Amino acid sequence: MHRNLFTSGARIALAGAACVLLWTACRKDNKGSQPTPSGIDTTSKPASAYEDSLKYLTYQIMQVSYADGGRNASAGLPTYYWYSQVPALNPLDTKYANADSLLSVMKSYAINPATTQPYDHYSFLDRNGVLTNKLMNGISAQTFAATNNGDYGLDYGVALDNSNNARIFILYADKNGPAGQIGVTRGWEIISVNGNSNISTSQPFLQSLYNAIFNSTSVTLGFKRPDGSTITKTLTTTSYSINPVVFDTVFTVIDKNNIAKKVGYFSMYTFSSIINSNGQDTYTRTVLDQLFAKFASQGINNLVVDFRYNGGGAVSTAEYLDNAIAPPAAAGQLMYNTIFNDKLMAHISEVNLTTTTKFAAATSKLNLDNVFFITTGNTASASELTLNNLKPYMPVKLVGSKTYGKPVGFIDFNISVYDQNHNKKYLADLYAINFETKNANGVGGYFTGINVDAPANDYVDVAWGNTQKDANLIAIVNYLTTGSYTSGARVASTELSDLRQAIPSLKPVNGFNGMVDYERSRIIRASH
Structure with a gap:
């Protein structure tokens, strides 16, 4: 009954846009054939008509049906994780000035009892495609707005x-x-x-x-x-292939047993995908392959992963990192579970999705005693997923400050409409929460962040990898050499008076916090 309910972004747009631009002739109870884009003059429509299309489709995809434009609610499946807590709304109501205001209202209903605030302060519309191209293809410039030529990096x-x-x-x-x-x-x-x-x-x-x-x-x-x-x-500004690894090194410490141990360290600022929209390896994959080959060749015993500014990104890259770090005992074992809303879970096999992800048959070539993650309130989603997945299988230690808190993620939906010549007009990419993740021990739900094992401040005038001045690395080296993070009493100390701590309130929010499962998006598109 529910077969073929998932569909490509193009078909979503075709069904929904026809209803919106001729919405009086395409009511939800209309059982007849659905209008096609042929003969629909969208080029002469005002901007408000396109915004109505976007409002309509955003609501249908999240709450009703994303396969047939919402014409048959009993046959469709909503994609929003918290759809059941959102009451029936009229997306074309004039009180919603635009699709963003409609989305804001939808996000307000599911309340976290632990905080009395909405769970969802994550969902959003990417109206120019910059984020989608950056995360999926690992390219700084996007494809939908010719006026955007990349960034400064x-x-x-x-x-x-x-x-x-x-x-x-x-x-x-x-x-x-x-x-x-x-x-x-x-x-x-x-x-x-x-x-x-x-x-x-x-x-x-x-x-x-x-x-x-x-x-x-x-x-x-x-x-x-x-x-x-x-x-x-x-x-x-220019377009370039993203290199998410901004710094890496290997250094040696003498541990508490007076044994020399090699420590691998790298800082990674984003989770650009290792596979692009054509299924090909990205520059990100190349860089990570080279990085872990270097660590393996130098025989590191401990690893420090610096995620202090990493807001997440592609789930495929989190899985890559977990496979590259995990011990051999994790091979073939459960990495994490993906939980969708109840309606999707009830028909999960029929929509060609899976709920389990396993470690590769052969995992890391490293032989690690510990893996340390440097985190802050900017460490989010795919970064949190990466470290959470490893906890059941090896010693994982966090240094810095509590993470952002985002155990949920997106499957992206491209929303477009068509003109009378069947040319597609891009409107936005919808990133609305579609799933939650839990590790092999069933641990997830960290909506208020993941606590650290050792607090340390982030001082921004210290170069990457400086074990003498970076409070985070000082704590880690102390632990490796003495078994205590605070040995030496220099962690986050005011005696480091030449360092200056960044004040987040002095800068407007910038960047992306989330995890996007582009692989499941590809599965959805490939099945239709």
């Missing part, structure tokens, strides 16, 4: 020094991006923005800084390097 943090003066530091820079190509990296200080060297915490300055970095195609930045030298460079 960097992120920054605003900090306060001991005199309460604002300072701007680079948090990370992609090696392949415009900033990384000229050597910009963590610990460089921005001392001027388009000629303005009056750095402050005033809202006008902070907003102009944000716009200059994230909403422009060219910016001139003055930098001070850690050695005190300065340069001024003009950066232009």
